Amino acid sequence: MDMNALSDKLGLSHLAEPLFLQIFVIVLATTLVNAISHLLLRYAGKFTRLTSSPWDDALVEAAKRPVPIIIWLVGLALAADIVGKERGGAIFDFVPQIRDVGIVVCLAWFLLRLIRNSTRNIVEIHTQKGEEVDHTTLDALSKLARLTVIITTVLVSLQTFGFSVSGILAAGGIGGLAVGFAAKDLLANFFGGLTIYLDRPFSVGDWIRSPDKAIEGTVEYISWRHTRVRAFNKNPIYVPNALFTTIVVENPSRMTHRRIKEIIGIRYEDIGMMDAIVSDVRAMLQNHPEIDTTQTLIVNFNTFNASSLDFFIYTFTRTTNWIHYHKVKQDVLLKVAEIIDRHGAQIAFPTRTVHIDTAAPPPV
Numbered sequence: 611m612d613m614n615a616l617s618d619k620l621g622l623s624h625l626a627e628p629l630f631l632q633i634f635v636i637v638l639a640t641t642l643v644n645a646i647s648h649l650l651l652r653y654a655g656k657f658t659r660l661t662s663s664p665w666d667d668a669l670v671e672a673a674k675r676p677v678p679i680i681i682w683l684v685g686l687a688l689a690a691d692i693v694g695k696e697r698g699g700a701i702f703d704f705v706p707q708i709r710d711v712g713i714v715v716c717l718a719w720f721l722l723r724l725i726r727n728s729t730r731n732i733v734e735i736h737t738q739k740g741e742e743v744d745h746t747t748l749d750a751l752s753k754l755a756r757l758t759v760i761i762t763t764v765l766v767s768l769q770t771f772g773f774s775v776s777g778i779l780a781a782g783g784i785g786g787l788a789v790g791f792a793a794k795d796l797l798a799n800f801f802g803g804l805t806i807y808l809d810r811p812f813s814v815g816d817w818i819r820s821p822d823k824a825i826e827g828t829v830e831y832i833s834w835r836h837t838r839v840r841a842f843n844k845n846p847i848y849v850p851n852a853l854f855t856t857i858v859v860e861n862p863s864r865m866t867h868r869r870i871k872e873i874i875g876i877r878y879e880d881i882g883m884m885d886a887i888v889s890d891v892r893a894m895l896q897n898h899p900e901i902d903t904t905q906t907l908i909v910n911f912n913t914f915n916a917s918s919l920d921f922f923i924y925t926f927t928r929t930t931n932w933i934h935y936h937k938v939k940q941d942v943l944l945k946v947a948e949i950i951d952r953h954g955a956q957i958a959f960p961t962r963t964v965h966i967d968t969a970a971p972p973p974v
Contacts, residue, residue: 632689632692633689633692633693636685636688636689636692637685637689639685640681640682640684640685640686643681643685644678644681644682647677647678647681648678651670651673651674651677654670655667655670655671655674658670662735664728664731664732664734664735665728665731667727667731668724668727668728668730668731669724671723671727672720672721672723672724672726672727673720675719675723676716676717676719676720676723677720679712679716680712680713680716680717683709683712683713683716684709684713687705687706687708687709690705691705691706707770707771710770711767711770711771714763714766714767714770715763715767717763718759718760718762718763721755721759722756722759722760725752725755725756725759726752729748729749729752732748733745733748745813745814745815749814749832750807750832753834796835798850798851798852798855799834799835799836799850799851799852800834800835800851801851801852801855802850802851802852802853802854802855803832803833803834803835803837803851804834805851805854805855806832806837806851806854807832811854811859811861812829812859812861812863813829814829814830814831814832815828815829815863816828816829816861816863816864817829817861817862817863818839818859818860818861818862818863819859819860819862820857820858820859820860821858821860822857822858823853823857825839825847825849825857826839826841826842827839827840827841827842827847828840830846832851833851834851835850835851836848836849836850836851837849837851837854865930866930867902867905867926867927867928867930868926868927868929868930868932868935869924869925869926869927870923870924870925870926870927870938870939870942871922871923871924872922872923872943873912873913873920873921873922873923874920874921874922874923874946874950874957875915875917875918875919875920875921875957875958876918876919876921876950876955876956876957876958877918877919877955877956877958878917878918878919878958880919880953880954880955880956881919883953883954883955884911884919884921885911886953887921887949887950887953887955888909888910888911888921890949890952890953891909891921891923891945891946891949892907892909894942894945894946894949895907895909895923895925895942898941898942898945900927900928900929900938900941901925901926901927901928901938901942902925902926902927902928905925905926906924906925906926907924907925907926908922908923908924908925909921909922909923909924909925910922916960917958917959917960917961917962918958918959919958923942923946927939
């Protein structure tokens with residue numbers, strides 16, 4: 611019994627038609643190609659893990675999901691095209707467009723995954739090496755790349771479905787004026803964020819403050835609309851980016867030194883020891899390992915105050931760390947107190963002296 615007779619007997623004679631044989635071959639070939647691509651990507655992933663480059667890992671990992679979908683899109687579209695030619699039907703006329711748009715979307719998905727993986731790998735590699743990462747610039751570039759991919763995908767998809775991209779862009783230019791007036795605050799924040807990314811007055815992790823506004827804390831996140839600052843009481847502050855174009859922003863995180871500026875007073879009866887005290891304090895600071903003597907260092911008698919003779923200390927520490935700075939400052943002040951005590955003087959405190967005129971006649 612031949613295969614045609616057997617298929618007729620089983621009621622499967624339609625499977626012997628050339629159309630179904632072609633579809634079967636296409637599906638089988640698509641399955642094989644998909645399996646081969648899966649194996650190649652898996653072996654490529656094992657190889658790229660041995661390299662130090664952040665790009666090859668990101669490339670292979672980004673391709674793992676979109677590639678199989680593209681393979682099946684092409685295979686199923688080819689099968690649908692064959693069916694459409696054999697059976698007819700208006701629905702099959704849209705198959706090429708759907709295939710093309712699907713491929714464009716998969717390519718966009720691949721690029722978005724590549725951008726995300728590359729950003730993550732760059733941060734991990736620099737962190738492992740102990741190198742500093744400019745998170746602000748990296749985040750800005752990744753956002754700009756993602757935005758470019760999304761806009762390009764939308765325009766190409768519209769063009770594929772027959773829409774005139776030039777007409778859309780022209781309409782968008784006219785409508786953009788109306789949108790610009792309606793969303794001027796949103797646009798101001800966008801360009802404010804762009805200014806932050808380009809000028810980089812601060813980065814994620816920096817301590818910033820503004821003398822114009824009640825803003826002080828650590829920068830946690832910079833988006834296109836706002837910047838999140840974590841105040842020292844742990845409350846989040848959401849600052850519109852447009853505000854940073856109109857206010858003064860201090861960035862203490864980028865200071866090179868921390869300053870010690872203190873005024874210390876001794877008693878009036880210790881004026882004879884002032885010169886020796888000032889000289890010893892200056893010598894102590896010049897020999898202190900935590901004081902940067904290449905910066906301004908001043909110790910001088912300064913003021914005849916109401917109840918004290920004041921001298922001031924003006925110098926800079928080598929450290930910029932807030933906690934360590936206070937340890938250095940404490941050590942300096944205690945050494946100053948020791949010098950004053952060693953000379954037999956005392957640190958003054960507010961006093962008032964009452965003089966009684968003994969020559970005056972007693973009251974009647």
